[in-house]
Amino acid sequence: MRILLAEDEKELARAVQVILEKQDYLVDVVHDGQDAYDYANLTEYDGMIFDIMMPKISGVEVVKKLREEGSQSPILLLTAKSAVEDRIDGLDSGADDYLTKPFSMGELLARVRAMTRRKSIFVADILSFGDLKLDRETRTLSCKDKEVKLANKEFQIMELLIENPHRLFSADQLLEKIWGFESDVEMNSIWVHISNMRKKLALLQSSVRIVATRGAGYSLEEGND
Template identity: 35%
Template sequence: MKILVIEDHRPLAKSLSKGLKEENYTVDLALNGQEGHFLAESNSYDAIILDLMLPEVDGLTILKRWRQKGNQTPVLILTALDSPDQVVAGLDAGADDYLVKPFHFDELLARLRALIRREHQRKDPVLKISDLLIDTRKRKVWRGEKEIFLTAKEYSIIEYLAYHPGEVISRTELWDHLYDWASETTSNVIDVHIHHLRKKIDQSYSKKLIKTIKGGGYALKID
């Protein structure tokens, strides 16, 4: 999953980015409102972490612009502004959640997972496609009773496909959700990851779950 962090306090921004990457999220980082607005308009994200007190353009103004333009990416406001009026203003502007600094990182992660599940209309943190189970909290995968051990990128791909069961996901879309905007990796690397996923998830089973759609991309087969 790909997260945009817009936070002007550099030490906190770097700490957030590092922590999220350690949890296998792909992270783009913006240190001011203008850069954050540009990235959100130019890329697709699974969620955005947004500070309110930003230089150049404040977070509330950015959020209102996104919603007015139809950008419905889930937004978690992360700010030191903690009065009831400020919380109400943030939620009424279109935020999906509001977390006050200082905060516990585990709580931030739990709120992010909940936002992403809500976006995909899922309440259960365990995704199930046929006999494939994906625990999005523990980031573990099973096929039947057998646990499948995946690399971080392999897990990110299978999780993303599972959030879009039966949908054809292009290589470009998968790449966009696996790598940050500055990455020099090409979309061809997706084919390599899919090859490894097939060996781990499908090779020992008669029912193949990962499908290649010629000229389109990949999909997880649903019953």
């Protein structure tokens, strides 16, 4: 399950990220409303958690924009406000749930479990492109009667690519999307993971390839040269 967490209080964001990852969620963290909107447009999340009071764009405005554009991902709003009017405004914007700060991590996890159960009705655990199948639950990539296990970052990259076939992602976009804006991971980490995934695709004898376009980035393509 993949969660987008948008919270400008960095210590709180880190604490929530750690708790969610201990429950085996994949968590992308951003710290302002614009990044939350951009990330939500890049990937279909199983659930999103937005603080209401964020720089650049408020959480409520992000929800409104996403709902207007057709996003159906469940959204939980976090806020320090407790007035009834604020709760109504948040829910009317299209949010599925509302949690007032301060909150217990146990309650947050319960809310996240509830909203991801609702999402599971609409999103398949198996993603496919060409002759490839990616199992989100087991993180295995398969082709016909062969399968390989993907490491965590390999899985996240492949999930992104297979959800967006033919779309070019620059190395910078992959680095920011998979490792986060503030990561100190070096660019060669992208090359290493791409190389490893290409070897696994060859092992599976898949017709799907990760294609590098000079000066542009990487995309998932089907067929031979």
